[in-house]
Amino acid sequence: MFNSIKLKLIIWSLVLFALVFTGLELTLYYKLEGVAIGFVDSHISSEVGMLASLAATEEKHGQLEPELYEITGAASGEYADMLSGRYFQILTHDGEIVTNSPSLYLADAMLPIVIPGAEGVYDIVDGPTGRPIRLFSKAFEFEAGTYIFQAGDTLDDTNLLLSSFRKMILMAYPLVFFVCGLGVFIVTRLALGPLRLFSEKVGEITEEKLDERVDASLMCTEVRPLAESFNVMLGSLENSFDKQKQFLSDASHELRTPTTIIKSYCDITLSRNRTEEEYRAAITKMGSAVNRLSEIINRILVISRLDSKTVQLKLREVDVFGVVQDVVNLLTGAAETKGIDIILSGTEVSVCGDKEGLTEVFTNLVENGVKYNKSGGRVDVSVAKEGENAVVVIRDTGIGITTEDQAKVFDRFYRVDTSREQTVGSGLGLAIVSSIIAAHGGRLELESTEGVGSTFKVYLPEIGSVA
Ligand SMILES: Nc1ncnc2c1ncn2[C@@H]1O[C@H](COP(=O)(O)OP(=O)(O)OP(=O)(O)O)[C@@H](O)[C@H]1O
Ligand SMILES: [Mg+2]
Numbered sequence: 001m002f003n004s005i006k007l008k009l010i011i012w013s014l015v016l017f018a019l020v021f022t023g024l025e026l027t028l029y030y031k032l033e034g035v036a037i038g039f040v041d042s043h044i045s046s047e048v049g050m051l052a053s054l055a056a057t058e059e060k061h062g063q064l065e066p067e068l069y070e071i072t073g074a075a076s077g078e079y080a081d082m083l084s085g086r087y088f089q090i091l092t093h094d095g096e097i098v099t100n101s102p103s104l105y106l107a108d109a110m111l112p113i114v115i116p117g118a119e120g121v122y123d124i125v126d127g128p129t130g131r132p133i134r135l136f137s138k139a140f141e142f143e144a145g146t147y148i149f150q151a152g153d154t155l156d157d158t159n160l161l162l163s164s165f166r167k168m169i170l171m172a173y174p175l176v177f178f179v180c181g182l183g184v185f186i187v188t189r190l191a192l193g194p195l196r197l198f199s200e201k202v203g204e205i206t207e208e209k210l211d212e213r214v215d216a217s218l219m220c221t222e223v224r225p226l227a228e229s230f231n232v233m234l235g236s237l238e239n240s241f242d243k244q245k246q247f248l249s250d251a252s253h254e255l256r257t258p259t260t261i262i263k264s265y266c267d268i269t270l271s272r273n274r275t276e277e278e279y280r281a282a283i284t285k286m287g288s289a290v291n292r293l294s295e296i297i298n299r300i301l302v303i304s305r306l307d308s309k310t311v312q313l314k315l316r317e318v319d320v321f322g323v324v325q326d327v328v329n330l331l332t333g334a335a336e337t338k339g340i341d342i343i344l345s346g347t348e349v350s351v352c353g354d355k356e357g358l359t360e361v362f363t364n365l366v367e368n369g370v371k372y373n374k375s376g377g378r379v380d381v382s383v384a385k386e387g388e389n390a391v392v393v394i395r396d397t398g399i400g401i402t403t404e405d406q407a408k409v410f411d412r413f414y415r416v417d418t419s420r421e422q423t424v425g426s427g428l429g430l431a432i433v434s435s436i437i438a439a440h441g442g443r444l445e446l447e448s449t450e451g452v453g454s455t456f457k458v459y460l461p462e463i464g465s466v467a
Helices: 005-059 064-073 156-204 224-270 276-308 320-337 355-371 417-422 429-439
Strands: 086-092 097-100 121-126 132-142 145-154 316-319 341-346 350-353 378-386 389-396 443-449 453-461
Touching: 005 064, 005 086, 005 132, 005 145, 005 156, 064 097, 156 224, 224 276, 276 429, 316 320, 316 355, 320 341, 320 350, 320 355, 320 378, 320 389, 341 355, 350 355, 350 453, 355 378, 355 389, 355 429, 355 453, 429 443
Parallel strands: 341 378
Antiparallel strands: 086 097, 086 145, 121 132, 132 145, 316 350, 378 389, 389 453, 443 453
């Protein structure tokens, strides 16, 4: 569950959201606090300034202190109401109270005494009611000496505003958190929808439905390459499944002919008593069918081992000319009985290869040259060096292969119809040849003209050019 992309996205976005939201709310809170206190400050500082300038004007009409009493007595509005939350107080430079606002003296209260400089100081102190007030104290020079003017405003309204803001944030927090979580959930669900669709489609594809494909055009841009790669993979899987099925059905088909021959000889021979010669003839026929059977089975075994790469090529320095010479010597006798000459030419070339595998390659190719030849024909085998390759050319003067069949003769079990009628074979020879050559990092080329002959060219990397 914790491996789910959706869950991870939701958790990470909520964590991010919580950090951003908290940061934003804290900034807003402190800004608001600053602005609210700023309002109070500007009020109390202008009150102090006004009182001081009034005092300066009044000083010219008489003695300062009696004038200050007069100013105080004339205080109006909230300054005149007892403990209203708005206060002022005037002190001598020693901190002795000269006078204060009716809001204070009516309750026999006073503001905390602060001795400031000429630039003034702001404080938050406990007011006469015990609740916090903002206090501004500033010293002014008069002809009669230095006096300190103080003005204080209650912070009740400011604190109320701030606490309402705090409450609002605390209430909004879980709500916004929930809405944000829900939003991320919906968005991720929508965003991951194509992936879910893709996985559903993939889930529908089973072994029996390998021909189905995921419609990549329905996928979003991000998932489309994945769907396309999946389709390509499915295509090669289907191809290889089909090949396996085809191989199995072709193999069974090929094995059926000799098995049917053996079975019918058994049935016919055992249907009545036979002479010794008849038994001998039947067993000989059955023997050749068994030979054919074991030949096919061996070839199937070789090709399936090559496919599954269970046969390790024993790579070592091999003299190609020597291998080809051995093959030619082995096949010359059989070729001569068919009136076909095998002519070998060329030079010594060494490759890094598997001697047995290469023997199999050249045996198959020279054998084909003899098998699909005409009486009196010839097979020319030449070994040469061409660039970085050893090149073995097997050219025959045989029946040739049509252009259409040239593309198919390397397929497993494929035999040209005319060959099927006139010769015995499994159709696996060239498939084995091309697999072995590919495993050596080489290549095989075919040129053929029907009725004129065929040329197979084997290119094998020379020693030193094989990794
Ligand atoms: N040199 C050739 N000339 C004409 N046709 C050829 C030649 N070599 C191969 N073919 C055609 O290609 C088919 C496949 O050849 P391949 O060697 O794979 O099988 P095969 O010779 O029929 O049987 P196997 O080699 O397994 O005994 C042959 O049946 C034949 O029709
Ligand atoms: Mg063959």
